[in-house]
Every structure is written in structure tokens, then in C-alpha cells.
Amino acid sequence: MENVALLAQEEITQSTAPLGKIRVGVTEGLGIMFLASRMIGLFERYPGLEVELVAVPRFVSILNREAEISIHLERPAADMLVTRKLTDYKLALYASQSYLDGAPPLRSREDLGRHAWIGYVDDLLFSQELMFLNSFCRNPRVVFHSTSVIAQQQAARSGLGIAVLPCYMAASDPDLVALLPDESIERSYWISTRRELHKSVRLRVVWDYVVGLCEGERELLMGQ
Template sequence: MQKFDWNDLQGFLAVVRAGRLTTAALQLGIDHSTLSRRIVGLEKALGVALFDRRSAGYVLTVEGERLIPDAEAVESLAIRIRSRSDDGALGLMGSVRIGAPEGFGTYFLAPELTGLATRHPQLEIELIANPRMFSLSRREADIAISMTRPETGRLHARKLNDYELGIYAARSFLAQHGPIDTQLSLAAHTWVGYVEDLMWTKELDYLSHIPTAPAPRVRISNVISQMAAVKGGVGLGALPCFMARNEPELVRLLPDQIKLFRGYWLITHAEARDSVRVKVVADYIAERIEAAGNAFWTDG
């Protein structure tokens, strides 16, 4: 068997996660021909084919599937060894990727990153604010913010906070349709909600908890666009108060009668708990949540 090095396994995992050679090479910051040679070299060293090369991308063979857990184990070990070289006196180095729901990531976390960047000028921060679940085992993120506590996997979870949602309408909508002062009157209006089969967690099914709310006639896949539609006068919508509170065009309806609550969890992989970088960033997020006080609980 020929020798192979960690770069070959790193390239293998990048292709597994990206599905395409060119995309994986871009993520690694190398030429696609270099990455191709690494994959070929790894296959020769192991004496097996790891991928079927197809026009639509690289598809794992059975042998490739079997290699994934071992390659990820080596990757985890490399992460732990690398994290021990972080010197707090000199400042953290390297990168930390945070995966978060789009509302939390955009309206809360992104503005708060200034303090983290100032404290650790050599630390690279990647924020992925998308409406989806993030796989920590596949290294899609180092830290994930989730609306539910994970039930399986080698993961560590801590509760960040709960947050409140309310029913909102645009002032222009109310001027056209008149005041809405009873729950029964909610059913007479157009609602904005999620595309049902694109809900990435059951926690987004807000409207089923409002008995008088009809099925949404306008369905949008993410909460930021939903809020834009509600602001534009399309209809009523359930929105997080920490997002809607700074929108003067929005009016909260029946705040004493309709209150919805959800929560955020901070998730890290068990292998990453020893990483100084990950711990510092996770603690910073928790610190800023605590400093926000009741901003997540009321529309002010």
C-alpha cells in the first residue's frame, strides 16, 4: 500500500460534502486539478475506488462510504491538536463557522459580531444565516443555533433563551381593512406563512397554534421575506418580536391575547468542545444573549 497524507483525506471529505470537485477545490483554496490528483493518490494508496465520476458530480462507492467515519475521526483529532496551539495571550487564530436561522443570524447575531472581531483580530468568523438545519458531524458548521435540542448524535447543547412571537400587520393594511380587535376577525384576512414542505423544523408551524388563523394564502420560505411581505401590506403574519420591534410600519395585534414562544439552543459537536476557538465564540454568543435582556421577549 502506498503512503498517503492528511491532505488526501481532507480533500476526500471536502468532495464528499460538496458533491462536486470544483466546488470542493474552491472551498479548500486549491486548483481542481490538484484536488483531483489528491483523490486519485488516495485511491491508489488504498487500492480502491472511492468515487464514481459522473457528469452530475462525484458519487461515493461502497468503499468511499466506509472511509467516511475513519476520515472524520482523523479530522476530529487534527482539530483537537490544532486547538491546543491557540494561545490566549497572543489572540485566537483560525476560523469558526456559525450556522444560524436567518432571523437570529441577521437581526441579532450579525450586529453583535463587532465585539468578537475586536477582541480577537486574528480570528476568522463565518456566519451562515440560512433557514435550515446544520450538520455538525459533516463539519457544515462548528457551532449551530437550533430551535430544538438534538436528540441523537455526539453533540453538546445548551439553552440560549426563549423568544416571543406576535401577530403583526402593516399600518397600511389596517388603514385599508380597518382595525382588528378580536381573534374571530383574524380569519377574514389574508395571512403570510411558511411553505409547508420547506419548514426545516416543526417549531416553525406557528399558525396551527392560533385556532382562528386560516391557512396562509401567501407562503414564503424564510421569515425575513415574510416580514417584508407583511410590511408591504400583503397580509397578517406571525413574526419574532426581536425582529419586528424596530419596524415602525408594523403593528402588533392582540398582544394580550396571542403570545407564541420558541427557543434557541447552541449546539457544538462533542469533538469540538476542546477547541479554544469554539468555546470562546460559543461563550461570546451566550454572553450577548444575556446582555440583550428582555429584547427577545417583548416588542417594546
């Protein structure tokens, strides 16, 4: 019923420009460190819009009506959804200079086992796509765990150890040093909405803006 009401309201109020509220659910790294600072162009173009950005370290469910648009680390399989790949992105190794100054030499992949690591809380992972420490080190010595990638970035900045971070978050951070440039992994973001909502004018405006934003920032997202 909520979906029918949204579309019916648009037929009455949005003949000239999209108006109203759209909630976007997104993982916190992309939401806080990428999208939030780049949304102003949407409102300059469509001042009648209102966006709620739900940026949390978990999936935001469209099927449970937590949001109208959701951005995932994995492709949702539900037939009720319209889904497309939003973008690929790259993660790499980062640490602070203060950590490196007091740590064993780091010249190659073989040296990684001698270092302290920062990672996720394994039994609270919301996606298997976040299980990537073993892609770099067979038995990493993880000294700090957090469900938040932003907390991991802050821990790395403080000198706690090595973190695997999205390049769009860490590459321009003056307190972090990129390590072993040949060592990186690639992941993807997927954007989805309920099939019946895909016809909504204001939803499509937000959807198209986010897609265009990621296409225009591909080099940043891929760490190039």
C-alpha cells in the first residue's frame, strides 16, 4: 500500500519536478566517506527532493521496507527487486608512518605475517565479501577488531597496525601510507529497489544520480 500511495502522490504533485523523500540504505564506508559529500549536485538540480541516507555497517533491507534504494556488497537474489551493478572498487593495504617506523621492515608480501593487523569482528560480518585478510596474509595477527570500517581507518591512523581499506577512503588520507602497491583486491557495490518502485520519478532521479556519480568517480573508486 505504501508503494501504491507513493506512485499515486507523484501523479498529482510531480508533473514538473520530482518532490518528496527517498531513503537510501548503504554500507557506512560508501555512504559516509563517498556519497554524503557528493550529494549537493542532486539538490541543486532538484530542490524539492529530500534524501535520508541510512549509512550503517550492515545491509539495509528493501524487502522489509527499511529503504526505497539499497546499496549492497553482494547482488541480491530476490525476484521482487530491480538490481544492477553500481561500481567496482578496490581495497589496498594502509598504515600510519608512526606504525611503520616502529614495525619490522615491510618490503614484500612475505613480510606481512610479522605485522599487526586491523580487521572486522568475524562472527558479526554481514557479508562474506568482507572476509579478505587471508587474501593478504595466511595467519594475520589481528590486534584490533571493529564492525566499522571507519573505526578501522581511525585505528590505522593512530598507529595500531595495517588495515585493508577502500582506496576511495584511504588514498587521500594524509595520515596513512599505501603499502605494497601490487597487493590489492577488488569488490563490487550493487544498487537495488523494489520492482514497483522503480517507476517512481523521484526514486529514478536519485538512482540515476548515484549511478552517474560512481561512473564519474571510477578512477577514485578503483584507486587509480
